[in-house]
Amino acid sequence: xxxxxxAGPWIMWALLLFAVLVAFAALILIPVWLxxxxxxxxxxxxxxxxxxxxxxxxxxxxxNNIRTTLLQGLAGIVVVAGAVATWRQxxxxxxGQITDRLTRAxxxxxxxNTDIRIGGIYALERIAKNSPNDRTTIQFQLGAxxxxxxxxxxxxxxxxPAATVDVHLPLMQVRAPDIWAAMAVxxxxxxxxxxxxxxxxxxxxxxFRLDDARLPGVQMRHTNLACARLPEAQLxxxxxxxxxxxxxxxxxxxxxxxxxSSACLQGARLGHADLCGADLSDAILDDKxxxxxxxxxxxxxxxxxxxxxRRRELGIIEVAGEFGEPAGVQGSQR
Numbered sequence: 001x002x003x004x005x006x007a008g009p010w011i012m013w014a015l016l017l018f019a020v021l022v023a024f025a026a027l028i029l030i031p032v033w034l035x036x037x038x039x040x041x042x043x044x045x046x047x048x049x050x051x052x053x054x055x056x057x058x059x060x061x062x063x064n065n066i067r068t069t070l071l072q073g074l075a076g077i078v079v080v081a082g083a084v085a086t087w088r089q090x091x092x093x094x095x096g097q098i099t100d101r102l103t104r105a106x107x108x109x110x111x112x113n114t115d116i117r118i119g120g121i122y123a124l125e126r127i128a129k130n131s132p133n134d135r136t137t138i139q140f141q142l143g144a145x146x147x148x149x150x151x152x153x154x155x156x157x158x159x160x161p162a163a164t165v166d167v168h169l170p171l172m173q174v175r176a177p178d179i180w181a182a183m184a185v186x187x188x189x190x191x192x193x194x195x196x197x198x199x200x201x202x203x204x205x206x207x208f209r210l211d212d213a214r215l216p217g218v219q220m221r222h223t224n225l226a227c228a229r230l231p232e233a234q235l236x237x238x239x240x241x242x243x244x245x246x247x248x249x250x251x252x253x254x255x256x257x258x259x260x261s262s263a264c265l266q267g268a269r270l271g272h273a274d275l276c277g278a279d280l281s282d283a284i285l286d287d288k289x290x291x292x293x294x295x296x297x298x299x300x301x302x303x304x305x306x307x308x309x310r311r312r313e314l315g316i317i318e319v320a321g322e323f324g325e326p327a328g329v330q331g332s333q334r
Contacts (some may be wrong), residue, residue, distance in 0.1 A: 146203055238255070243260070
């Protein structure tokens with residue numbers, strides 16, 4: 001313990017004693033200053049002795065009334081100061097409890113027991129709801145958990161790690177329930193001030209199923225979402241460059257401004273999805289890719305071969321502006 005730490009309590013008591021002395025002096029001096037005692041000259045002007053005594057008593061009563069008012073004011077200040085100190089102590093205690101809960105939840109994420117890891121994930125979600133200041137930390141922690149526990153291999157030769165889609169692979173809820181729980185929590189996370197991008201690139205999310213997932217602006221480059229089911233998902237401005245979306249169900253998904261360059265979309269279902277401003281350059285489509293009812297605009301970039309006539313055949317709706325009414329085929333010819 002340093003000298004400063006040792007001197008801390010003595011300084012506090014010295015300040016408290018000084019405050020008491022100042023208050024005591026104020027109680028004595030202020031009434032006398034506001035209502036000074038009658039001088040001998042003042043009293044000599046009063047002929048009757050009883051009237052002099054009455055005047056002195058009245059003057060003293062005025063001073064006592066001022067002291068009473070001052071005491072009441074000081075009592076009110078003490079009560080307010082006590083309430084502030086109590087509130088501050090409650091806040092400190094609450095922050096300490098949240099820190100302890102956060103530490104235990106993070107420790108649970110490192111457990112070898114899947115059930116304990118799932119418990120830690122939902123504990124972090126509960127903490128995020130109660131403590132907005134910890135939401136960024138919790139988002140980063142859960143994102144790191146998914147990246148570290150569900151890695152998808154990267155190749156240097158540019159070839160896809162999986163030539164075919166394993167349609168018999170168990171759903172993520174069965175195969176990796178802890179990863180599914182972390183993704184579910186991330187997809188319904190609460191707003192964060194100065195929110196940072198969520199990085200989930202090169203992650204194995206095959207068979208991930210969740211309705212109305214909220215993942216705007218997420219980074220999913222090279223991520224495998226084959227056979228995923230994310231109807232009505234919010235993926236605005238997401239980076240899905242070279243993502244594997246084969247046989248994925250994204251009906252009604254919001255993909256405004258999303259990057260789907262070189263994404264694998266064979267057999268993907270994107271019916272009624274919003275593709276306004278999306279970049280699908282070099283995306284891989286086949287005859288089983290469903291785009292019926294999908295919305296696109298002039299800013300949508302299409303892969304080679306998907307011209308205006310082809311888009312009409314696919315049932316794509318061209319709109320004017322980002323959220324305009326159908327305006328015929330006006331999209332990019334790329």
